[in-house]
Amino acid sequence: MSPDSAQGRGRNAGPVAILAGSGQLPIQLVHHLERTGQDCRVLAFRGFVSAELRRRADAKVDLLDLKSIMQRLEEWQPRAVALVGAVRRPGFSALLGAYSLLRNRQEVRDVIARGDDQVLRGAVMLLEERGYKVVGAHELAPGLVVPVSMTGAHAPSPEDQQAVAVGLDLLGSLSAFDIGQAAIVAREHVLAVEGPEGTDRMLGRVSAMRQSLFGFRKHKEGGVLIKAAKRGQDLRVDMPAIGPRTVREAARAGLSGIAVGAGSTLVLDQDKTLALADRLGLFLIAVELPWMDRTDGE
Amino acid sequence: MSPDSAQGRGRNAGPVAILAGSGQLPIQLVHHLERTGQDCRVLAFRGFVSAELRRRADAKVDLLDLKSIMQRLEEWQPRAVALVGAVRRPGFSALLGAYSLLRNRQEVRDVIARGDDQVLRGAVMLLEERGYKVVGAHELAPGLVVPVSMTGAHAPSPEDQQAVAVGLDLLGSLSAFDIGQAAIVAREHVLAVEGPEGTDRMLGRVSAMRQSLFGFRKHKEGGVLIKAAKRGQDLRVDMPAIGPRTVREAARAGLSGIAVGAGSTLVLDQDKTLALADRLGLFLIAVELPWMDRTDGE
Known part of the structure; x- marks a missing residue:
């Protein structure tokens, strides 16, 4: 999928995609979006999400399965994507392997050598390069x-x-x-x-x-x-x-x-x-x- | 006991006094002093020292029993005192109570509000004020x-x-x-x-x-x-x-x-x-x- 095709199809009308990790924030955000009549799709990271969120999830993926993640987003054509909830940082080589599918290996190595924020920012960068708008929970639910x-x-x-x-x-x-x-x-x-x-x-x-x-x-x-x-x-x-x-x-x-x-x-x-x-x-x-x-x- | 009396009696000839906490350092230091023919006395803090050191100890005291600690030092008239090994920081009020026997309460409060080093430095200060020479393990056993x-x-x-x-x-x-x-x-x-x-x-x-x-x-x-x-x-x-x-x-x-x-x-x-x-x-x-x-x- 090219960035152009991603941006082509009615992005402003799509759902909000929640890439959900652990904790109570993902489910609370989903409830908030539902209460305020906003369409949302939940992509749950296996092994991290709560039982309640697992039941609500539209799809479940492995944290490092970037291919499946990108496929789901391509299907859903979300108007915005939020990375919500905690995930435990995978090992260096696992991260390197996963990101290397999509990026130059040395570039990935440089990003993931740094702290957790850098790895998450790397994920945001990947999504943005593919034309997705990445937002924070605070933008979707300012009341929190x-x-x-x-x-x-x-x-x-x-x-x-x-x-x-x-x-x-x-x-x-x-x-x-x-x-x-x-x-x-x-x-x-x-x-x-x-x-x-x-x-x-x-x-x-x-x-x-x-x-x-x-x-x-x-x-x-x-x-x-x-x-x-x-x-x-x-x-x-x-x-x-x-x-x-x-x-x-x-x-x-x-x-x-x-x-x-x-x-x-x-x-x-x-x-x-x-x-x-x-x-x-x-x-x-x-x-x-x-x-x-x-x-x-x- | 006044600082003068403490300094009066042959300080340079006395033993080294080890105030011993947990870990292997106190016993290693004792072995080193014994090997090099230096007289030493061990004051072991109850609940902290190793079994081996407990057997070797010349006296055992509670960490906060400053009165007994000072009594022992007065008996031994050490030429140097070393605080060696770890002790867990007691609670604020326990520390406040113990030090207040010897110092102005507000002054103690200010010292122990800070980190562990400050509390230990407070102890060093008390010892020095009473005329004792406080040394580090690195001075007694430079080989370590x-x-x-x-x-x-x-x-x-x-x-x-x-x-x-x-x-x-x-x-x-x-x-x-x-x-x-x-x-x-x-x-x-x-x-x-x-x-x-x-x-x-x-x-x-x-x-x-x-x-x-x-x-x-x-x-x-x-x-x-x-x-x-x-x-x-x-x-x-x-x-x-x-x-x-x-x-x-x-x-x-x-x-x-x-x-x-x-x-x-x-x-x-x-x-x-x-x-x-x-x-x-x-x-x-x-x-x-x-x-x-x-x-x-x-």
Whole structure:
């Protein structure tokens, strides 16, 4: 299929194609699109999507089966494509093999040697070159994006505010490395930096560290989860997201609250998430990121 | 006891006092001192030290029992004190309570709000104020310090060298945050940043991440453990160290090698560690840290 043929057939009238990974975001996005009367097709990545999404999926493919992915899109002629939900990064050689079907091998090698964002951006580039319009979840469902006004019933203490400042500073410093959408900080003490393992596992780590010391969990030992988009992050790929599960895990880790980047973080089930934070005694706030364009996510 | 009385009694003739935490470093240091005919006393922190060290200990105390610690030192009148081996950071309020016996509460609060190094430096400060000379393991046993010439049988590939450069860059950026003596990088892709959980657990995390994706462990998937002292780190506290165990865990995580900061990292059982790396096919190299004084660890 050539880019020309792809662009030829009525792209503005087609459905939205969701390339779906794990987590609750894909299904919530599908519900949102359905509620607002927008036609959508779901391409589910085998081994990643939730059971609910698997039932709803129009097609299932392997993450690295780029040929089948491109075939489905060719069939559907979507007006927009969104890459939503998490996928675990495949091994280097598997990625190299898959992308090499479509690209020069050395070029692929250069892209995938870098972090996860670069690999996802490589996927976006491939889609765009074939004439597809790639959008982010935040463009399809702006209601999921955290407004700066979001706040739960509890307020951060001065120590927590200090932790938020240290965390933002840390995440800003890490932006250059394509790692670290999140960190956990108690006062000025960094307890964890998120790697590719994801936020839930990082929270689990802090939970385990604290348990192995005391043998039991005190309700709140303090500390804040700070989660934010990186400097220069393409919000169409791997946009940071939290939901009720994040709040539960943060409580389990003994944290006192959560701060997320305003305008560039998604909150799934915002009402439920806030209610849960309120009930568990955690603060939940949105903070402006010094490195994001203030009008960016509005 | 006043600082004057402490300094009064023949400090230069006394034994070396080892305040010992976990890991192999304390016992190796004791062996080294004994081999070289230096008198030493071991104060073991309950719940941290190895069985071998517990048997050798002259006294056992709780980590936060500063009163007993000071009493022992007063008895022993050591010519030097070394804080050796890892201890897990106690909770904020436990630390606050313990230090407050000896210091102004707000001052303690400010120190322990920061990272682990600050807490350890606080301990060093307390000891120095009482007239004790605090030294690092590298001063007592210079033979344990990695020379820049150290290298195993295997050499890093160009991709590994790239990973080392990215890792050093990352650790340099993190220096300001009192976290991150180590990171794991594959090519340009940061797989993990070490938090207070320690190197072994970070390696275990990468091992688990890779296993959960493929369900089995390929022998080598690549990636390098980079471990180095922080910019401005006081080498008397929490000096980075590796040993045979580090090599084994790195192999288990599928890494291709280990790079440590020359002159500012300890290698336990250097012969055994190198032999193990050779046998498991891992490279092991020392690199000069751009932020360390080149004569510092010589």
